[in-house]
Amino acid sequence: MHFKQEHGDEEKMTTMCSYERSDENISIRIDACYEELAKQEEIYLEEIEEDVRMILEFEDPPPSPPQQSLDQKRAEAAEELIMGDSDDPPVSENVADEWLNSH
Incomplete structure (x- = not known):
């Protein structure tokens, strides 16, 4: 069985499996090919x-301050x-406090 690994422009790793027909069990070689592909897929996914x-960490906005009720x-x-x-004439503090406390 021959494995050929290629690194393309997009840093994708490709494995090409080929085998010569012989009396050996072909299914074992195919399983080895699948295992190699699975390893590469796992590395790619990681x-x-x-x-x-x-x-996501870079784009996560900082926590915002709590909203006023x-x-x-x-x-x-x-x-x-x-x-x-x-522009309005001043209101005495007593009158303002009285209005604020009444509402």
């Missing part, structure tokens, strides 16, 4: 798995509305 793992967002929006913006 390389692909490692590549995919590296891609809806109540927090509402409270901030209410405070912003009550306090107004810089």
Whole structure:
């Protein structure tokens, strides 16, 4: 039995099995060919798995900060509305606190 391994442009390993017809048991040689192909397939799959793992780790975004609760967002929006913006006349702190506590 002859094994010929080739490394192509895409780094794929190919095994070509050939055998000369003789009185020996051909099925043993075919099994050896299949075993060699299975080994190469396992190596190839391990390389692909490692590549995919590296891609996923690289593209995995960092954990985002926890989202504000809806109540927090509402409270901030209410405070912003009550306090107004810089164009509005100032509201006393007592009045603002009273409005915030009542809602």
